[in-house]
Each structure stands twice: as structure tokens, then as C-alpha cells.
Amino acid sequence: xxxxxxxxxxxxxxxxxxxxxxxxxxxxxxxxxxxxxxxxxxxxxxxxxxxxxxxxxxxxxxxxxxxxxxxxxxxxxxxxxxxxxxxxxxxxxxxxxxxxxxxxxxxxxxxxxxxxxxxxxxxxxxxxxxxxxxxxxxxxxxxxxxxxxxxxxxxxxxxxxxxxxxxxxxxxxxxxxxxxxxxxxxxxxxxxxxxxxxxxxxxxxxxxxxxxxxxxxxxxxxxxxxxxxxxxxxxxxxxxxxxxxxxxxxxxxxxxxxxxxxxxxxxxxxxxxxxxxxxxxxxxxxxxxxxxxxxxxxxxxxxxxxxxxxxxxxxxxxxxxxxxxxxxxxxxxxxxxxxxxxxxxxxxxx
Amino acid sequence: xxxxxxxxxxxxxxxxxxxxxxxxxxxxxxxxxxxxxxxxxxxxxxxxxxxxxxxxxxxxxxxxxxxxxxxxxxxxxxxxxxxxxxxxxxxxxxxxxxxxxxxxxxxxxxxxxxxxxxxxxxxxxxxxxxxxxxxxxxxxxxxxxxxxxxxxxxxxxxxxxxxxxxxxxxxxxxxxxxxxxxxxxxxxxxxxxxxxxxxxxxxxxxxxxxxxxxxxxxxxxxxxxxxxxxxxxxxxxxxxxxxxxxxxxxxxxxxxxxxxxxxxxxxxxxxxxxxxxxxxxxx
Numbered sequence: 001x002x003x004x005x006x007x008x009x010x011x012x013x014x015x016x017x018x019x020x021x022x023x024x025x026x027x028x029x030x031x032x033x034x035x036x037x038x039x040x041x042x043x044x045x046x047x048x049x050x051x052x053x054x055x056x057x058x059x060x061x062x063x064x065x066x067x068x069x070x071x072x073x074x075x076x077x078x079x080x081x082x083x084x085x086x087x088x089x090x091x092x093x094x095x096x097x098x099x100x101x102x103x104x105x106x107x108x109x110x111x112x113x114x115x116x117x118x119x120x121x122x123x124x125x126x127x128x129x130x131x132x133x134x135x136x137x138x139x140x141x142x143x144x145x146x147x148x149x150x151x152x153x154x155x156x157x158x159x160x161x162x163x164x165x166x167x168x169x170x171x172x173x174x175x176x177x178x179x180x181x182x183x184x185x186x187x188x189x190x191x192x193x194x195x196x197x198x199x200x201x202x203x204x205x206x207x208x209x210x211x212x213x214x215x216x217x218x219x220x221x222x223x224x225x226x227x228x229x230x231x232x233x234x235x236x237x238x239x240x241x242x243x244x245x246x247x248x249x250x251x252x253x254x255x256x257x258x259x260x261x262x263x264x265x266x267x268x269x270x271x272x273x274x275x276x277x278x279x280x281x282x283x284x285x286x287x288x289x290x291x292x293x294x295x296x297x298x299x300x301x302x303x304x305x306x307x308x309x310x311x312x313x314x315x316x317x318x319x320x321x322x323x324x325x326x327x328x329x330x331x332x333x334x335x336x337x338x339x340x341x342x343x344x345x346x347x348x349x350x
Numbered sequence: 351x352x353x354x355x356x357x358x359x360x361x362x363x364x365x366x367x368x369x370x371x372x373x374x375x376x377x378x379x380x381x382x383x384x385x386x387x388x389x390x391x392x393x394x395x396x397x398x399x400x401x402x403x404x405x406x407x408x409x410x411x412x413x414x415x416x417x418x419x420x421x422x423x424x425x426x427x428x429x430x431x432x433x434x435x436x437x438x439x440x441x442x443x444x445x446x447x448x449x450x451x452x453x454x455x456x457x458x459x460x461x462x463x464x465x466x467x468x469x470x471x472x473x474x475x476x477x478x479x480x481x482x483x484x485x486x487x488x489x490x491x492x493x494x495x496x497x498x499x500x501x502x503x504x505x506x507x508x509x510x511x512x513x514x515x516x517x518x519x520x521x522x523x524x525x526x527x528x529x530x531x532x533x534x535x536x537x538x539x540x541x542x543x544x545x546x547x548x549x550x551x552x553x554x555x556x557x558x559x560x561x562x563x564x565x566x567x568x569x570x571x572x573x574x575x576x577x578x579x580x581x582x583x584x585x586x587x588x589x590x591x592x593x594x595x596x597x598x599x600x601x602x603x604x605x606x607x608x609x610x611x612x613x614x615x616x617x618x619x620x621x622x623x624x625x626x627x628x629x630x631x632x633x
Contacts, residue, residue, distance in 0.1 A: 053524050074530040086521035090543040099539070100529035147529070 002026035003187055004050070004155060009059035011045050011211075019045040021211045022059065027155075027189065027204075032181050035191045036198035037208035038234070043191045044159055046208070050189065051157050052076050064154055074103070079148035080157040084164060085140050087132040093119075093143050094128040097150045104151075118150040121180070138169050145177070149184060156181070156188040162197060174200060195235050199223070207231045229346035232273045232339055238302060238314050243272045244343070252340065255309040257286045264340060266349040273339035276302070276316040285330025289313055294323050303329070375610075382406070382603035389599040405604040420574040422582060422605055428497075429561055429579040430612050435498035436560030437553050444504050444552070445545065448511030449537050453523070463512065470505045475565055482569055492573045501560065507552045514548050515541060550623035557616050579609045 004027040011020040019042040027033045035043040048054040050061060052073030061068050068076050079100075088096050097115045106114075119125040122142045132140055141161060148156055158177070162170045178201050181188050192198050198205055199219040207214045207222060207230070215222055215231045226232035232240050245254035247267050252259045254272055279287070288308060295302040296319065303315040303323055315331055317323065340350040377394050384399035409422045447466070451459050474481060481500045490496030518541070526536050542549070567578045583605060 051524075051528065053527070073524075073527045074532075078528065080525065080528050082521045082525060084519065084521055086519065086525035088522070088526075088540065090540075099526075099531075103530035103535065147525075151529075 003029040003031075003064060004189075005060075005062040006046075006050075007060045007062075009046070009049060009061060010057045011042070011049060011054060012057045019211050020049070023211070023213055024059075025206060025213060025216065027187060029187055030185050031187055032178070032201060032203040033187075033189045034198045034202035034205050035189065035208055036195055036202075036205060036234070037193065039193055041208045042211035043193075043208045045211075047080075047157050047159055047189055047191045050155070051078050051080050053080075077151075077154045078157055079151050079153040079155075080159060081144045081148050081161040083160045085132075085144040085161070087140055087143055087147075089132055092129050092131055093124060093135070093146075096132065096143055097146050100147065100151050114150050114152075115146075118146045121149065121183075122146045137165050138173060141165065141173055145180065149180075149186075152186075154187065156186050158188065158190040158192075160192055161190075162192070163194070170197075177201065196237060199235070205235075207234060209234075226273075226339060227348050229271055229273070229341040229348075232341065232348075236275055238276050238316065240273045240275050240339070241313050243274070243307075243311065245270050245272045245340075247340070247349075255311070256288065256307060259286075259338070262340065262350055264350040266340070266342065269343040270349065271341045271343050271346075273341060274333055275337065276314040278334050278337040279315045279317075279331045280334050281317070281321075281329055282332040283330070285332060287313070287331045287333075289315060289329045289331055291323060291325055291327045291329060294325060305329070375607075378603045378606050382600055382607055384600055386598045386600040389603075390597075401600060405600050406608070409601050409604045409608060420577050420582070422579075422608065424575065425577050425579050425582040426608065426612065428494075428576055429609075431494055432497045432563065432567070432578060433557045433560035433612070435494065436501050436563075437556035439498065439502035440504040440507055440556040440560075441549055441552050443502055444507035445511050445541070445549070446537070448508050448515055449541060451508075451512055452515040453533075453536075463508075466503075466505050466508055468505075469503070474501060478565060478569065481566075485570065492571055492576050494576075496570055497567055497576065497578075498560075501563070501566065504556065507556065510548065510552065511545065514545055518544065547623060550620040554617055554620055558613050561613050583609065 006023055006025040008022045008024055009020060010018070010022050012018050021042075023046060025033075035046060037043045045054055049056050050063075052068070052071065056069050063076065063078075088099065091099065094115055097118060098111050101111045101114060115128070116125065119128055122145060124139060124142050124146060127135060127139060127143075132143065135143065144161065161177075162173055165173060174197055177190075190198075190201055192201075202219050204217060205219050205222055206216045209230050215227045217225075219235075222231060222235050226235060229242075233242070243254045245252050247253075247262065247264065247270055249267075250260070250262055250264070252262050252270065252272065259272075289303070289305040290307075291303055291305040293304040295304070299319050301317050301319055301321060301323060303317060305313055305315070307313050315329065323329070338350075339348060341347065342349050377396065380396055380398055381389055381394045382405055383402035384395050385401045385405075388399070389395070411421055411423070413421055451463050485491060485496045485500060488496075490499065522540065523536060526540060531539060562580060563578065564580045567576070568581055571577060571581075583602070
């Protein structure tokens, strides 16, 4: 049995909404697991069930070999960082960190030692006497993390902790969280709706949609090998292009082009997925793109345009290529990197 | 900086307001320093007279009442105890009941809240006979307990605390739970310090409410040693002169001025909490 084990966990709210459907998942000790999905997909509910803040309707949660379904949140030895940090506004930073330790009846010297250690680790030693209202967003974030670290819990739970920060700080804190987790080595679950955050932080990633884990795996596995239309569309930025198509006798025909000898026995209506970064300009073109707009990011250019059938399409090319608005590009798929999904079920078929 | 006409008008209005509040108090104070005959014959005074010390000394120490047993000082103490008891208990009880209503989501919380709220429509004056009956059956007439107890439940304060607790984000409770806080420590460690401005405000209102109670102590107390300030104002300082009851006006003014001191002290003392709450914008 692994460190954290969820077995057929289901959450049905009193009003009948089914937030989480029979989800099973295991997290290894020291692993950084990320739950990613659109808002309302049940990822936070799942996290809160682990924390003990939501009742479990059905199923079992085991932490460190102990069934914790009915265990009070304070007894579970978990620490959580909330989206709005939930710092204690009337206590200074020191007491924010020390409060949980005090409640556990730890003696004063040990508390001071632990708080100072955590403060040093997070570089907040200078602010220990300040109230949270006198701190900046990033500092508050650190205090919230400090409050979690100082208790030395079995598991860290992060509930979208970066979404209140500005873009630059978010990237910085993202890195720091990852570094910190590696340094402290605590098993962590991180909930986010931001796929970049998810990709960068995770050891393993659970893509959740409508209360179901759509796919579980390392970020690269999921990026390279999405199992469903939803995962393919959700992971990757800019989003994967989707085209309607039809397969007959191993030949996929889409609007304006055909791909022969595809690796699938599926026949019928499909969606063809192509990532913007898996395209290149070539002579023997497959796709003709009329350029509407070019976003120059420096390292890359994002080229937006339309296909023959007026379908929106995106192509990512190196930043040194100059592409004019209104140009006609002929594009080919690199290394046959395309994904085919059953149009009716959304399942991957190639 | 140029002064705009609008500002001048605003200041005139404010000054008028201040005068409206301060002048009556000044007249009372000035009049309390003359002797009663002067006041009766010449009307109220704007300047300080020569009877100040004598009047105040008399008011504080003279025994009054029908049986000449109670002094003004004693009545001040009674009122102070009564108001303090009412204010303290009202704040404690309301804060706790609001806590129960907001955080213990039991089924009847909403009906119970409205039941509490409806008691606003039934002030003590309306239910004074049943209240008196209960208190007297309990043998609490002529006691501080009897003066305080029937007045300690407060729908208003419960309502305000409830509204305030509802604004506290759920994450704070959840975070505290994960930090091992139980129901009691969440109340003491979080809600009480977070609502201290609120508590100070409620305390002041309730203190003044308790201090200015008239009907209840009037009915409750037969022994003069439990008389309160507002009662005393009516009863004492009347003098018989050739068979006609003449008010001892100067002493009455002195009494009024003295009676204002305890509530003013409470406000002054708690005011810094208000200001603290105002300048510290805590989220």
C-alpha cells in the first residue's frame, strides 16, 4: 500500500450534486502530485476530503497505513495552504506559525526553535513580528507555507495557492514551492487549474474533469500521450488544434487533406488533434493556413489563422521566422505527431 | 490651500451641531454652581457661580430618599454595577449565541435566530409584569442579580455579532481546525480578538442602555440601597417650603452633571479600541 491511498472515493453533496465519482488514486511518499482540471471539476473537493474538511460519501482514504475517513482534521497530521492563505489576521507572523504547535502542547523552546527554522527556510525571519496585513502577497504566501512546514506534517495540501499572485511572482513562487518540496521531501498534493503550473510542479499529474480522473501520469506522459480529447485540449499551451475528420480503411480524411496508413482500426467520425508546436513549413504541404495574426513572443511566434474551411488554427514556429499577416503557409505535421479521438466518446483511437 | 465656500458651510453646520450638544451641558454645569434660589428666581446661568463645591459636596454625601438612607454616591455605584453587569453579560451571551448560530449549523438555527430577533419587538417595558413575577418568585427583588438578569439577553447584539461572524471567511475556521483548534479555542483565539472593536462598541451601547434604565429598577427595588441614578433624579432634592414642594434646582443640576460621568468614562476608555479598529484595516 502506498503512502496515501484513495479507494473508490465518492462525494455527493446534500443537494444531490455528485462532485467526485469513485476515484481511486495512490500517492507515494515524498511524491509531488498535482490535481489539475477546470473549475468545478471536483479537484478541490477531493483535496478537502483528504484534509478532512469534507465528509466522504463513499470509499476509503488511507494515510500512512491508517484509515482516516472518520479522523478529525486536526488529528490527521495534514497541513493545507489555502487559496487566500487564510492567515490569522490578528496574530503576527510568529504566532501564525506557532499556533498549531501551541495547540499540540509543544513546549515554548521547541516552538521557538521550529518557527525560527521554518522562517529561515522561507526567508521570512525579518517579518516575524508583523501582522499579515503588513505583508505583500508573496510574503503572505510564504507565511502560509511556513505555517504548513513548521508542523512537519505527513502531507502538504495546496489549494490553488498561487492564483492570487501576479504573473511574475507566481512563476517565482512556483519554483520556490518545487524547490522547497524537494528540500523538505514531504508528500504533497497541489490543486490548480493552470496547466503550466501543473506541468512544472508535478512528479505525477492527475487530470480531473467532471469528478473523474481522466488521466494519471507524469507531465510528459500526459503531454505526449493524452488518452482523451479533454486531456489533449487541456494540457498544452497554446491549445491543441482539433479538426473534424472521418476514417475509412485506415485513411483519415479531413477538410482539405488526407492522412493514409494511420495506426488505428477505428472507422467513423473522429477528431484529429495536432499540437501547434508539432507543425513545420514544408513543400509537400498537408495543411494550408491563411495567417490572420502573429503573436511574437521572442523565442517563438504564435501564428493564428484559418484553414480552407474557415476553421481557426494555430501554428507555433521559431521566433526568427518572419511571417506576415495575410500570408499563406503550407504546413506539415512533424514526425506524424497527431492524435485521433473518437468523436462520440472522446477516447483516443491511435 | 484655498478654502471653498462649501467647506465653510460644512464647518458652520458642524459647529452648530457641536454647540447644540455642548451648550445644554454647559448650562447645566454653570447652573449647578449657583444656589437654588438664584436659579429659581433668575433662570439658568451661563457663568460659574460661587456654590460649586458646596453643591457637589451636598449631592454626593447628603442622604436622601423617603427614609433618608441613600446618597447619590451610592446610587452612582448601583447604576454602575447594574450597567456593567448588563453590558458585560449582554456582550458575552450575544457573542456566544451568535457563535452557536453561525458555526453550529444545526437544523433549527434559522428559526431560532428569528425567534431571538423577534424579541426586539417585545422590550422589557412590554413584558414588565411577567418579568417582575418571575424575578420576585425567584426571590431576586432588591438584589443586583434581579436588576441585571432580566436584561442580559440582547437580540440586537446577537444580530450584530452574527452578521460579523458571517463575514469571517470559512478558510479561517478550516485552517484553524487543521491547526488543532477546537470549538472553544476557535472562539477565544479567533472570534473574540477579531471582533474586539465590535465588542467595544456593543459594550458602550449596552452600558448606556443599562445605565439609563428607569422603569425596571423602579419596580424591582423597594429598598433604597438599590436605587439607581435615574430613579434618584426624580425622587430626591425636593425641598418643602411653606408646605409647597420646591425643587432644589442647583443640586439637581450638579446631580445631572455627576450622573454623566460614568458613561463618559466608559466611552473615553473604550474609544481607543474604536480608533485602533478603524486604522488597522485587517482582512
